[in-house]
Amino acid sequence: MSLIDARNIDFGHGGQTVLHGVSLSLEPREIVTIVGPNGSGKSTLLRVLIGALKPRRGTIIRAAGLRIGYVPQKLHIDPTLPITVRRFLNLPKAVDRAAAEEALEKAGVAGLTERQMASLSGGQFQRVLLARAILGKPDVLMLDEATQGLDQPGSAAFYRQIDAVRRDLGCAVLMVSHELHVVMSASDRVICLNGHICCEGTPEVVSATPAYRELFGTGTGGALALYRHEHDHDHDHTHHHHEAAE
Amino acid sequence: MLDDFLMRAALAGVGTAMAAGLLGCFVVWRRMAYFGDATAHAAVLGVALALLFGTSITLGVGMVALAMALLIHGLSGQRTSVDTMLGVLAHGALALGLVAVTLIPGQRIDLDAYLFGDVLSVTRMDLAVIWGGGAIVVAILWWQWQAMLTATLSPDLAYAADLNPRRAQLILTLLLAAVVAVAIKVVGALLITAMLIIPAASARSYATTPERMALLSMAIGALSAVAGLRLAVLLDVPVGPAIICVAVAVFAVSALGRTLRQLA
Ligand SMILES: Nc1ncnc2c1ncn2[C@@H]1O[C@H](COP(=O)(O)OP(=O)(O)O)[C@@H](O)[C@H]1O
Numbered sequence: 004m005s006l007i008d009a010r011n012i013d014f015g016h017g018g019q020t021v022l023h024g025v026s027l028s029l030e031p032r033e034i035v036t037i038v039g040p041n042g043s044g045k046s047t048l049l050r051v052l053i054g055a056l057k058p059r060r061g062t063i064i065r066a067a068g069l070r071i072g073y074v075p076q077k078l079h080i081d082p083t084l085p086i087t088v089r090r091f092l093n094l095p096k097a098v099d100r101a102a103a104e105e106a107l108e109k110a111g112v113a114g115l116t117e118r119q120m121a122s123l124s125g126g127q128f129q130r131v132l133l134a135r136a137i138l139g140k141p142d143v144l145m146l147d148e149a150t151q152g153l154d155q156p157g158s159a160a161f162y163r164q165i166d167a168v169r170r171d172l173g174c175a176v177l178m179v180s181h182e183l184h185v186v187m188s189a190s191d192r193v194i195c196l197n198g199h200i201c202c203e204g205t206p207e208v209v210s211a212t213p214a215y216r217e218l219f220g221t222g223t224g225g226a227l228a229l230y231r232h233e234h235d236h237d238h239d240h241t242h243h244h245h246e247a248a249e
Numbered sequence: 250m251l252d253d254f255l256m257r258a259a260l261a262g263v264g265t266a267m268a269a270g271l272l273g274c275f276v277v278w279r280r281m282a283y284f285g286d287a288t289a290h291a292a293v294l295g296v297a298l299a300l301l302f303g304t305s306i307t308l309g310v311g312m313v314a315l316a317m318a319l320l321i322h323g324l325s326g327q328r329t330s331v332d333t334m335l336g337v338l339a340h341g342a343l344a345l346g347l348v349a350v351t352l353i354p355g356q357r358i359d360l361d362a363y364l365f366g367d368v369l370s371v372t373r374m375d376l377a378v379i380w381g382g383g384a385i386v387v388a389i390l391w392w393q394w395q396a397m398l399t400a401t402l403s404p405d406l407a408y409a410a411d412l413n414p415r416r417a418q419l420i421l422t423l424l425l426a427a428v429v430a431v432a433i434k435v436v437g438a439l440l441i442t443a444m445l446i447i448p449a450a451s452a453r454s455y456a457t458t459p460e461r462m463a464l465l466s467m468a469i470g471a472l473s474a475v476a477g478l479r480l481a482v483l484l485d486v487p488v489g490p491a492i493i494c495v496a497v498a499v500f501a502v503s504a505l506g507r508t509l510r511q512l513a
């Protein structure tokens with residue numbers, strides 16, 4: 004049975020249509036990546052799926068008691084609201100100290116507990132959001148451009164962490180990216196979105212379809228494979244770079 | 250002890266300040282100051298209606314504040330900006346209230362008491378209303394704290410966790426109406442928003458978590474109430490404005506302290 008089954012979703016702001024006839028279902032343990040240019044409705048689709056936006060048309064069925072770990076594209080914390088990383092991890096449910104520290108470590112930011120959220124770098128902030136999301140033991144992890152602002156080795160490291168988290172929790176992963184070269188090598192499916200679903204399939208299949216090439220240009224047509232190549236064969240080198248960058 | 254009018258005034262001030270100090274944190278975090286103003290200004294209309302129908306002032310103020318708060322809550326669900334609408338409602342309700350109060354036949358009313366508060370005349374009954382209402386406000390926020398905080402940080406995080414941020418907003422709206430009804434006797438309709446936001450803003454620079462900010466805000470509010478009352482008695486000035494003056498002084502000191510720490 005699917006974790007989430009969305010059928011024929013239409014969504015718009017005022018007169019503008021953002022999503023048209025989008026259908027998507029997510030199976031347990033599956034990794035699905037949504038790619039599309041800026042403004043193609045990727046964030047909107049995730050927000051429809053978590054229930055933050057009501058679609059104009061279409062149905063969304065979630066498995067009973069489904070737990071979603073959502074990592075938003077951006078989160079603005081009002082400067083009048085003081086909050087430490089430790090306190091942030093306690094939302095919406097309080098967790099014990101050991102669990103909080105373990106989640107931070109899994110997300111690759113151990114030892115930040117007493118820092119103010121406002122004092123974190125963009126990359127640290129994203130990882131704390133990830134740590135918070137995994138603390139809820141989600142059935143689905145939804146990541147909206149979580150590698151934004153990371154360099155390529157940084158993204159590679161981040162995806163390895165996601166993969167480890169997924170194996171650990173056994174959750175499905177639904178993520179969004181506009182950077183094609185960092186589509187996760189482990190993706191079971193890639194969905195190409197531009198208001199509607201242009202094409203979908205395995206990374207290889209999608210990068211070969213005409214719709215994909217039309218949307219992203221032939222110049223980047225091979226880019227999807229590039230990251231896979233680097234991840235598979237250049238692992239030590241990549242890792243070295245990552246550490247040098249920190 | 251309650252026979253002494255100064256003691257009653259102090260207790261009324263402290264009770265109001267603590268409820269307002271706590272709720273005020275949410276008003277600051279969510280940038281609802283204008284929302285607070287509109288609800289508080291509507292209270293004057295509530296006074297007029299209560300006098301007209303011969304009901305209790307607290308009830309009249311509570312009902313009108315509630316109606317205004319719900320109206321604004323409904324409007325804020327729309328996607329368009331409600332800023333201008335809030336301004337119209339806030340000042341419209343105030344003006345209408347002022348006109349209505351003076352038109353009520355056969356009564357000469359001390360309007361100042363409702364605009365600036367009249368804490369020296371609180372009765373035991375008023376005290377019961379203030380502490381009862383304040384306790385309800387604190388209890389509800391305590392009970393809903395995690396959900397409220399999540400919804401305040403990010404409505405999307407709340408939705409993903411199966412919480413309803415609109416519900417959090419509605420609860421805050423209702424509590425705001427309750428605080429207005431409770432506080433009108435103490436600081437008056439014009440200064441209720443000050444009681445909400447100034448202690449919270451002073452607490453901000455010295456707090457590392459939302460809970461510490463809330464506790465500190467309540468403490469600063471209570472301190473301002475007691476010190477403001479003393480100041481008012483000493484200088485023979487109205488109590489409500491004196492309380493706010495002390496709160497502003499605390500805010501100035503805290504802002505100065507923050508600047509000095511940043512320079513150091
Ligand atoms: N709150 C909003 N009001 C009006 N239009 C919006 C709003 N949020 C997003 N949009 C529009 O919806 C479209 C899709 O946005 P989004 O889902 O953020 O795209 P992506 O995440 O793929 O970059 C864009 O054209 C954007 O301008």
Ligand SMILES: [Mg+2]
Binds near residue numbers: 045147
């Ligand atoms: Mg986006």
